[in-house]
Every structure is written in C-alpha cells, then in structure tokens.
Amino acid sequence: MHSARESSPGRSKSVGLGLALVSAVAFGGSGVAAKPLITAGIAPLHVVWLRAAGAALVMLPVAWRHRYLVRRRPVLLAGFGLLAVAGVKASYFAAISRIPVGVALLIEYLGPALVLGWVGIVQRRAVSRAAALGAVLAVGGLSCVVEVWSGLRFDTVGLLLGLAAACCQAGYFLLGDHGSDEGDASPDPLGVIAYGLLAGAAVLTVVARPWNLDWSLLASSARMDGTPVPAAVLIGWIVLVSTVLAYVTGILSVRRLSPQVAGVVACLEAVIATVLAWFLLGEHLGAAQLAGGAVVLAGAFIAQSAAPARPPSAPVAGGRPEAAGSKAPAGHGTAAE
Template structure:
C-alpha cells in the first residue's frame, strides 16, 4: 500500500514538474516579441514578477503570519528563486551568447546533486548522476553551445550565479513546507520580495509603457502586447512557480532539477513553431537526449517520501550510491 501511494505521489510530482517546465519554457516565446517591440529585457522581467506578485497578493494576505514565522525563507526565495535567477541570467546574456548562458544556468541540476550528496549527505544513485550528465550534454546540443562561443569571465560568473540561484530555488522549495509554511504563501511572498528587489534595478518609471497598449509581431502576425504579457504573468510565472514548488515537494530536488531541463527543449520547440526559428538536426538530437536524461533520473532516484529512510541506510536502493 505504501509503495502504491509512493508511486502515485511520484507520478503526480513528475507530471507537475513537466507542467512547470512547459510553463516556464513558454516565457521566452512571449517575451521576445515584447522586447523587439521596444521593451528592455529587464523591463519584461519586472513586469513578469510584479504582475505575478499582484495576482498572488490575496494569498500573501491569507498567510500574513508567514513573514513573522519564516522571514529567512521568504527573503531567500525572493532573492534567489525570483530576482536572482532572472537578473543574473539577463546580465549574463549581455556579455556572452544566450546558448552558453543557458547551458551554464542549467548546470543547476548537477549542482543540486552535489548539494544533496555532499551537504545533506544523502545517497545519490549512479543512474541519477548519469541522467544529469545526459541532460547537460543534450542541452549543449539544444542551445548549440559551439555557435559563437566566446569566453568572458564576468559573463560566465553571472551565468553560474544564475545556476546557483536556481539551486536555491530547488532547495528552498524542498524545505519550504516545514513548520507549517504553505508553499503557495512562500511563492506569494517570494514574488513580492523579488518584485521589490527588481524595482530598484529595473526602474520601471523609465519604461516605455506605451508599448503595452500596442501590438507585437510574432512570426509576422500582430499580437496584442497585453495578451503576451498576460501569458507571461499568469502561465509562465504564476502557474510555473506553483507547479514547480509543489513538484519539488513530491519528488526530490535533484529529480525536479533534471526535469526542469525540459524548459530549454520546450523553449526551442515553441520558438520554432511560433517564431519561425528553425530547429537543426543537432537540436532535435539534443532534445531527445535531455528527455532520456530526465527519464533516467526520475525513474532511479528515490521518491520524496523515501528520502529520509534511504539517508539512514534503511530500505533497498536498486542502484549503488555514489
């Protein structure tokens, strides 16, 4: 009975993780037309986070005792999972190719694996480690890292900082439910904190707000800018964060981290379909490899509910720990 419940929880967690990757992956397709219409990338990031914070505000009011009980968690989630990832990534792509920055950022699953193994001192199966390696290799093909590669020390540091912030997202999401901290409340306050921090950097009062009243071009077709912004806020942020955090609590951080690599595949496919950006053979092959890595990792790593017994050496692990 316990095995059935565990399998059901793992299956639901995997479905939520895939849904989160799909939602996050659609953000770039909607954001690019807005940027081409005249908004700065940081403007789009601020609109995304601030809009999502406004949507989640009722939940923040409902859990208004959270800042008193878990101030460090909320500050960390807002700083790392919301503002940090976004700001570091956009700063990185201003100095190094987008493909390189994306690949470095998605080294986060490997860093999560290192956190679990060496900081938490929990066993990690060899198959899970192989899944991370496959996913990283597949991402190298998806983003075509060899195209226009150039090394800029600060740019690489910024991209690695984005990866570290993403690790913080998975680790904080994993522990966010402790001591009665509702994950939805954590997300709501995290978005509020992130919006506040990004306001200082983005300076939205200098934004060209008239862009939002017009239309943007998506593969030659005119699309209302407000519709694109609505998609970014509601689907690519609110839905993406909610499903992502809940999935991490049902899976393990390392599994959810590898599945999150699907975001790059989703972004590439949507860019092909909606923006007319063609897929090369190497990108198709890379997408298949990423899928294979995600499947291997999720099918071999212990489910969330079994992590503690395994850490104590109880139960049976089918793959040797590394």
C-alpha cells in the same frame, strides 16, 4: 479522512512528475512570449519586472492568507525572492550581455548538477546513480540544443554571472523543498511563492527602474512571426502561465519528488522553449538541436526513475499523522492541497 500525504507513493510520484512537466512547459513558454515584446521595444529587464510584479499582484490574496509566514519564515521568504525570482533572471540577463545566449543558458542549467553536489557533499545524503547520470545527459543534451559552440568566446565576468544564475536556480529547488519534512508544520508552498514573488518584485524594481518604461507600448501590438498579437495578451501569458502557474506547479513537484530529480526534469524547459520557438516564432531547429533534445529527454527519463517514493504518513491515535519527532526522509515532503 486521509490527507494528501497518505496517498500511495506511486501515485504521488506520478503526480509529481506531471507537475514537473507542466512547470517546464509553462517556464519554457516565457521566452516565446517575451521575445516579441522585446522586439517591440520593451527592454528585457522591464519584461522581467512586469512578469514578477504582475505575478506578485495576482498572488497578493494568497500572501495575505499566509501572512503568518512573514513572522515564522522570514529568511526562507527573502531567500526565495532573492534567488528563485530576482536572482535567476537578473544574473541571466547580465550574463547574456557579455557571452552568447546559448552559453549563458547552458551554464544556468548547471543548476540541477549543483543541487546534486549540494545534496551529496553538504547535506551528506546519498545521490542515486540514475539521478547523476540523468543530470550528465541533460547537460550534454542542452549543449546541443543551445548550440553552445556557436559564437563561443571566453569572458570571465560573463561566465561568473552565468554561474550565479545556476546557483540561484539551484537555490530555487533547494528552497522549494525546505521544511518539507516537518509534517503539519511545513510552510505552505503557495505562501512561499507569494512572498517570494513580492520580494523578488521589490528587488527587481530597484534593478529594472520601471519608471523609465514606455507604458504606451503595453497598449500596442507585438509581432509573433509576422502575426500581430496584443502586448497585453503576451504579458498576461507571461504573468499567469509562465510565472504563477510555473512556480506553483514547480514547487509542488519538488515537494512530491526531490530537488535533484525535479531539477533534472526542469532541464526540459530549454527543449520546450526551443520547440515552441520553432512553431510560433519560425526559429527552425537543426539536426544537432533535435539530437540534443532527444538526449535531454533520455536524461529526464533516467532521472525520474530515481524519484523517491513518498511513504504514507503513519497514523496514530485519533487518525492524526505522526508527531514531528519522526521526520520523513528529506525530499519526501508534502504538497499543500
């Protein structure tokens, strides 16, 4: 029986792009659900902690199933938890306490550009012109979506914190692809996510101090553009959709595409978040934001044309894939299914 790695390259690319889009939509919906909770009185860091801790509980059975990863890949699991789960959000919330939200969001989404730099300079691998052009267009479009010029002021610490968030986001894509060229020895992405969420939740527990949370707020309602919505429903959305589904589809898309291409497609998250806020929170878009969204879409479309075609694993005697001695090109990893 053929494995998922032996599917046609074209189909694998299409599935990867579809997963990347689902991940962008899922991540993009987090702000729409979180803002009513914050307005209702729950501190932003407490919302982040509830998100990570709830997702960690959901993924606990998966972590138990892949407990061997703790022994085999402890550095990968710790790095994913510190960077991809705790680092991104903690750095971002610290940044917006000193600089405008739009500026912080734009700096965070320099992550895909940092991935391109890491791949080209550190790993010394070729970066296609399409991926580079797509990243440039995406960053330019994002500056319009978040209206980076609105309330812009220079704050060295705030900018450094935003850059830290960008570095953590780049780490998410690079760690998501880590070990994907090892064939059957590749770490299961679901196990990596499960332990990453556990590690991230542990770090955020120290940072957010949830024992100061007013737990009675979780049993009340929050208002979404004037409509009361149970806080538990919003938290459930943040945990199940904007965290579990978002991370699972995100890391699977990285395994099927490459960190640099999946990173550029992920820039759509900011556009999706802005559009959802328009429809669900009544935060209307201006002409510059609409134009910026179109530029981001163009950048993502150009970048996806650089998506690598995953070659099928060459079978050997007995129908098994090639031995680990011949690794697939980096970024052409497998997705556990």
